Amino acid sequence: MNRTPAGLRSIATALSVTLTLTLAAGAGCQEKERSIPTVREKMEKTHINGQPKLTVGIGISQPLLSEQRNGVYSGFDVEIARYIAESLGYRVNGAFDGVDDAVTLVQLGTEKRIEALQSGDVDFVVAAFSMTEERERDISFAGPYLVTTQEVLIPVRLRDKIRTIDDLSAAGVRVCASGGSTSQQELIRLGIKPATRATVRECVDGIIANEYDVVSSDETILAGFRYQHPGQFEIVDMPFGATELLGVGVPKTDPHLRDLIAFFLNKSYLASRRGEANPWQAAYNATLGNYVKPGRKQPPPQNVPELVDFDDKTRSR
């Protein structure tokens, strides 16, 4: 057998040629394969696939979050709903007025949100919906898309009287909260028995009508009423329990839609981390930004699936 340097060189050449061809063939065969599912493949598994219209639940008359004026919806939750809907392929033409739009907004009271999701009346809900373990037994959440804390809104005439949680327990202080909300549960946990109304707005109207002294809810919701009644109300920072994580409610039966929404929220979050313009920041700056504590950024969404989308190549690592 030839074992001269030239012979060994020939064998090395043959080996290199064979390995190069094998590598090229392997690369060619692998080119069509994709291990990560695409957005479209995920979309085809959701209950909204093929639906000509999307129905989204939003809160009732929450200034800065979701309110309807002259037939046009506006607010932070509305803008988040618009971003998700458009990402899912449902176009909203300019103002969110329900005319010629592929998206119908449905206003839901706090207590109706889970029921609407379970009955299929809405496809998902963006309504300052706190992500709690108890709720996650009935529905799924994508997010959080906003982190807030529980605070109280008081009329300025009571600013010297109500400063602490203990002040809320004092005799004669009438506290209100929306029924079924996490704020109501936290007040009860602290031994405070609030009067409950269907919405925070009803509590605020009750304060104006001198039926209540205080309303407790998420800072983001209360900020809206402070904005709507300039000079009349004040938000008092109180050390209630944990921070509230607001998420998008999705039917428990549709984990694929939850994954898609989480993926789109995360896309905005990643853009924000890179310091790029993103839908979340635009919505925040146009609504809540001027009325809550400054410097707030989009929180990272949880349990985000790996999906392939068209703009993946432009995203840096």
Next chain:
Amino acid sequence: MTATVGPRSVAVPAVDEATVRRERSSQSFWTVVVGVPAVFSVLRLGVEAGGELQTTLLLVANVGPVNLVAGMFTTAARFVSTGLVAVFAIGSVLGVSAARLDGFRRPLFARWLDITPAWFIGASFAVAVATWHILYLPLLLPALAATLQLSPQRLHERRVPRILLLALLLGGYYWLLLPTVLDAWVQEELVAVLLFVAPPLLALGITGPVPRLVVQPLAVGTQAAVLAMLVWAAVPVITSPVLPLTVTTVDDGTGGTEDIRGHVVTTDDVNVVILQERGGVRYVPVDRVGGQVLCPTEAELPRHRLWVRDFHVDDSLLEGLGRRVRPVQRLDAACRTAVPG
């Protein structure tokens, strides 16, 4: 050698048989270079039309030859350069090994390489560098070394400087690609790891003749494989669209709108003619068109999550440079339409 012509014997220079064959081969070669794209273009129109004669004729009437050639070049440059680079690299290895083939004709790819001008080889590699996905670019190293028979000995005649030069070149290469290789390893993309790591090492050993026993099977096997690969790879070239994909929003006459997903064939004063993605041609009155957006196709979705210094590995260098110029790609909601119109 002389030849006799006519009644009078006149001595004329003999024409070398090899030269005649060479000229004939060259003519055949250029016929292929010009003819194949032309045939492919017509085939593409037929496929784009969904196999319908009338639709094909509509496309023929409206897609200009310049547009067709430009579109053909955009989609087929990668495929054509792959074929040519494979032919040149294998042809070169077989060419230097041909002396060991007793009683056999010189292999086909070696003969093709013999008649190919150097500038054409250079242009083929240049097109490959510009149009191949970055993931596959390292394969050009062994291909180039094989084609030009660039052995490490060509770097420097003395051993120590040669090793230093090689170490410098390989060090630079792996420094450039190390983050990507690590990412690929974490993502368990074994083929990607091999594609980035192995080619420079293979390039070191790919020059020179192969053993005599291997030449004939290698010639037959690789030539058949490359030709089969070209036929297989030609299918996506023929089926890739000639016209851009759009979604046209049209007033449906009842106060609502309809999104038509397809390719705009032509627009005149009266109608917009749309070849629908699912088949069939729609003539939409111009005054009913509310909007139009350009959409990417599923074929454009990336297959890897790997970047080489911010260039995505599923992009070519040209595409990567383009993405740097216009980095933001906004996808319109209409492009997400789940059911193709």
